Amino acid sequence: MLPTAIKALNVLPKRSIMTSSVSLAGKLSSLKNPSLIKSQSFINNEWVKSASGKSFKVYDPSTGEQIGPDVEECGSPEEVEKAINVAKEAFKTYRNTTPKSRQDMLTKLYKLMLDNTDDLATIITAENGKPLADAKGEHMYSASFVEWFAAEAMRTYGDVIPSTIPGLRNMVIKQPVGPVAIITPWNFPSAMITRKIAPALAAGCTCVIKVPAETPFSGLALAELVKQAGFPAGVVNVITSEDSKTVGEVLCASKDIKKVSFTGSTNVGKILAKQSASTLKKLSLELGGNAPFIVFDDADVDAAVQGAIACKFRSSGQTCVCANRLLVQSSVFDEFTQKLVAAVKSFKVGDGAEQGITHGPLIHNRALEKVEHHVNDAVERGAKVLIGGKRIQGNFFEPTVLGDVPEGAACLQEETFGPLAAVVRFTSEDEVIEMANDTDVGLAGYFYSRDIGRIWRVAEALEVGMVGCNTGVISQATIPFGGVKESGYGREGSKYGMADYEIIKVICMGGLGTS
Numbered sequence: 001m002l003p004t005a006i007k008a009l010n011v012l013p014k015r016s017i018m019t020s021s022v023s024l025a026g027k028l029s030s031l032k033n034p035s036l037i038k039s040q041s042f043i044n045n046e047w048v049k050s051a052s053g054k055s056f057k058v059y060d061p062s063t064g065e066q067i068g069p070d071v072e073e074c075g076s077p078e079e080v081e082k083a084i085n086v087a088k089e090a091f092k093t094y095r096n097t098t099p100k101s102r103q104d105m106l107t108k109l110y111k112l113m114l115d116n117t118d119d120l121a122t123i124i125t126a127e128n129g130k131p132l133a134d135a136k137g138e139h140m141y142s143a144s145f146v147e148w149f150a151a152e153a154m155r156t157y158g159d160v161i162p163s164t165i166p167g168l169r170n171m172v173i174k175q176p177v178g179p180v181a182i183i184t185p186w187n188f189p190s191a192m193i194t195r196k197i198a199p200a201l202a203a204g205c206t207c208v209i210k211v212p213a214e215t216p217f218s219g220l221a222l223a224e225l226v227k228q229a230g231f232p233a234g235v236v237n238v239i240t241s242e243d244s245k246t247v248g249e250v251l252c253a254s255k256d257i258k259k260v261s262f263t264g265s266t267n268v269g270k271i272l273a274k275q276s277a278s279t280l281k282k283l284s285l286e287l288g289g290n291a292p293f294i295v296f297d298d299a300d301v302d303a304a305v306q307g308a309i310a311c312k313f314r315s316s317g318q319t320c321v322c323a324n325r326l327l328v329q330s331s332v333f334d335e336f337t338q339k340l341v342a343a344v345k346s347f348k349v350g351d352g353a354e355q356g357i358t359h360g361p362l363i364h365n366r367a368l369e370k371v372e373h374h375v376n377d378a379v380e381r382g383a384k385v386l387i388g389g390k391r392i393q394g395n396f397f398e399p400t401v402l403g404d405v406p407e408g409a410a411c412l413q414e415e416t417f418g419p420l421a422a423v424v425r426f427t428s429e430d431e432v433i434e435m436a437n438d439t440d441v442g443l444a445g446y447f448y449s450r451d452i453g454r455i456w457r458v459a460e461a462l463e464v465g466m467v468g469c470n471t472g473v474i475s476q477a478t479i480p481f482g483g484v485k486e487s488g489y490g491r492e493g494s495k496y497g498m499a500d501y502e503i504i505k506v507i508c509m510g511g512l513g514t515s
């Protein structure tokens with residue numbers, strides 16, 4: 001039984017406030033600036049009504065109550081085409097703006113985000129469920145992409161390349177790829193959007209963003225700030241729709257969209273890649289992982305436990321870089337699992353808006369079913385429940401640690417995306433490298449060791465795009481974020497992140513004589 005306080009469930013502030021047209025109840029009633037709450041698509045710098053008159057509701061995953069107004073359904077092929085045309089028209093002029101002016105607008109957006117920190121974090125907690133402190137963390141992470149790419153706008157350097165032909169000079173320039181489609185998931189309602197739009201806008205691209213139906217309000221609030229930051233009409237467009245399939249098909253098939261950037265599951269990533277084949281669109285796919293988290297016998301076990309808690313249970317396990325398999329060397333297995341269980345016991349699970357809550361709910365019932373299936377499957381195969389293992393109520397699941405999870409368990413084959421730490425025993429370095437790489441995906445991998453030789457061997461041997469060595473936290477705007485194998489391709493953030501939104505053009509100038 002989990003000694004955790006779940007007292008905060010079903011507690012909603014009773015106050016409600018009015019914006020110009022809607023009443024905001026629940027967590028959103030505490031917003032200082034309620035005009036950040038929008039419920040329509042954002043096209044050409046205007047809030048646009050649904051053509052069909054249909055709408056959908058957004059629910060607080062902690063309480064199950066509707067939050068915000070009904071959101072207008074704007075995902076018909078005609079509405080998506082309209083957004084694409086607007087982005088195409090805006091690209092004709094936005095591509096020729098100076099990098100300095102793009103830097104200035106991004107810097108203004110960054111400041112506006114900081115000015116609205118409390119409200120933007122409240123919106124994240126209300127629609128995603130993560131605790132307020134984590135929501136503030138996501139918000140700052142989100143803003144840091146805007147800050148980083150504001151500076152990168154001024155660093156789109158070219159090259160001069162020696163010529164093999166007399167009288168010729170070769171120059172390389174970088175240009176914006178064109179209007180881009182951006183499809184983002186619910187687990188980071190804000191940061192997954194800025195990680196894509198900030199480099200796109202810095203490079204000179206215009207965008208059509210499909211915000212997730214589970215968490216549309218963060219993206220819509222960002223669109224309002226984009227407008228206030230002075231970006232010209234049509235540069236950023238946002239579609240609200242529950243019909244991801246139709247919106248995805250239209251965006252991928254369009255000849256006017258030159259690139260698609262997606263974060264989400266590997267399954268959907270493959271669908272988008274197929275759909276984009278007819279136009280050979282450039283793609284950035286940041287997909288699922290199955291991160292190994294290895295603890296060697298020479299590790300600082302206490303630090304490894306801290307790292308595992310931060311890595312595995314961040315956002316209740318709903319992060320693409322969360323540890324999915326905890327692989328622990330036999331001689332430190334008991335010490336590590338006992339300390340891990342003790343740390344998990346101190347979690348306070350509940351409504352993320354309540355003081356002291358450390359871990360929130362899962363996003364929806366489908367997510368709970370997956371965790372439940374992974375727990376039951378592992379236990380049937382012989383794993384031991386060390387703590388947790390059951391649903392609590394609503395969308396809440398007990399933070400769970402399973403010991404001695406056997407080979408073949410479903411939770412070792414695919415990411416759980418929930419609060420389940422599956423701990424596996426290993427004996428040698430060679431064995432654990434083979435175990436760690438025995439998966440079709442390769443996003444992040446982590447390990448704890450104090451042997452410098454081993455550190456280099458293991459870091460180089462892991463088949464992943466990102467390695468955390470003696471840390472469970474790697475996410476920063478300054479690093480190239482992305483995976484290998486079926487975790488996708490492309491890199492987001494860092495000095496490499498602009499390249500995904502640029503094309504390279506060489507200009508060979510002849511008749512220039514010899515130097």
Ligand SMILES: NC(=O)c1ccc[n+]([C@@H]2O[C@H](COP(=O)([O-])OP(=O)(O)OC[C@H]3O[C@@H](n4cnc5c(N)ncnc54)[C@H](O)[C@@H]3O)[C@@H](O)[C@H]2O)c1
Nearest residue numbers: 184185186212244245248264265268286287288320415417
């Ligand atoms: N890499 C990540 O950050 C991430 C994020 C969310 C989910 N996931 C993985 O996916 C699993 C299932 O979660 P999910 O169902 O929300 O993920 P998903 O990939 O089905 O959905 C993620 C987002 O993709 C969009 N989408 C879904 N189907 C689409 C389609 N056919 N065309 C275009 N866009 C589409 C939606 O906006 C949705 O919010 C999770 O258990 C987890 O393994 C990974």
Ligand SMILES: O=CCCC(=O)O
Nearest residue numbers: 187188319320321475
């Ligand atoms: O879940 C996807 C992204 C998480 C992160 O950037 O740390």
